[in-house]
Amino acid sequence: MSLGWLALARGTLDRVAERRRDEDWVTAAWAGCRVLVVDERGRVPFRLDDRPRLAFVPARRAPIGERVLLGVDEDKNAYFAVIATLPEQEGVEVADLRRIGALLDDVESGMMTHAVAMALWHAAHRHCPRCGALTKTVAAGHVRVCPEDGVEQYPRLDPAVIMLVTDDDDRVLLARGTAWPEGRASVLAGFLEPGESLEQGVVREVYEEVGLRVEDVRYLGSQPWPLPQSLMLGFVCHAPGEQSLRLEASEIAEARWYDRQDLLTATLAGDLVLPGKVSIARQLLEHWYGGELPGSWGLGL
Known part of the structure; x- marks a missing residue:
């Protein structure tokens, strides 16, 4: 027997991991994507209709911050997270996973879980563990690399x-x-x-x-x-x-x-x-x- 339903294990987005180091593809995907802004505390904006729904913004309105490719949906629409201060939006509230993770639909629950995990990882791993140099992101936000010795850090579990x-x-x-x-x-x-x-x-x-x-x-x-x-x-x-x-x-x-x-x-x-x-x-x-x-x-x- 197994557990039939798990709130944070319902993601259906294709993460297109094979595309993360294809800079031309990532750039093109960003141009037409929807962006979920997430702050370093793991909070995201949402709207409350019949149920909570994530509040996305188009790429052209996204704040400056580290970008993380979340994936593409079944219609090949791309989604990114941007780690930044949450912008003020009319009719939008702010919440963390404990508050709305179980109430989002399968696609959005998976996206939020992915975005929050990456935001918290980036916030805690900005420096190289070997030399202390400030690292930079590669692979569409899924790897941090040291500019001094080339050591790569991957998200920790x-x-x-x-x-x-x-x-x-x-x-x-x-x-x-x-x-x-x-x-x-x-x-x-x-x-x-x-x-x-x-x-x-x-x-x-x-x-x-x-x-x-x-x-x-x-x-x-x-x-x-x-x-x-x-x-x-x-x-x-x-x-x-x-x-x-x-x-x-x-x-x-x-x-x-x-x-x-x-x-x-x-x-x-x-x-x-x-x-x-x-x-x-x-x-x-x-x-x-x-x-x-x-x-x-x-x-x-």
Whole structure:
């Protein structure tokens, strides 16, 4: 089984990666493209009609900034992102991925996720890691190169495992991070370490955070989480037998088991706030639950 819907893994644009170093093609594509402006905080402009829609501008009205080729649609229309201060536009609001990523259509969700990931990467990698020289962009914004030694930097991804843990009674474990407000809870997650497999990372992270030994680790799906540069890899796993929770105090404030009725009751009462629909954590929970869980998916969630 796998996760059927992931908010930030729905992109349908052809990224035309083979064209990125074809400067003549990129120049021609820019001349007639639509541009999504994204700032260094990962925010973009959008309009709210029946649903959020990205607010594009033509190339001739785009602000000065680093350009990133996002791709072409099925009609061969080109789209670029420009990393710059967001211009003021009448009837336009500003939002990040957490706010509107799950509410955009497939094409625009993919474009925004790509644009935000590239904007945050560029903002953090302007200098050569070897000599400190200011790098310049090539390959239509997808590579930064050092003018001193020619070293190329490519966009960075940090793989992170995120896992839904169940027990022998098919209850799910939810935990609250130490920085989270009362009532907020989610499944466990953590970054992969060098030299370990994804499955090993799941086992290690669960034991480190809550002291449980797990088995039957199964992969369900993945989605990008460019806040700033993660790839979330979703798993389910099982904690057998009678095991006591042992919380890592620096990371986990509290954790407890929920059966399906417990979870429904707590969310309906407002005692428990679950992750938003934009996250793979929500999809893992609803996969276990067997349907949609209650909650409002309006702007801001």
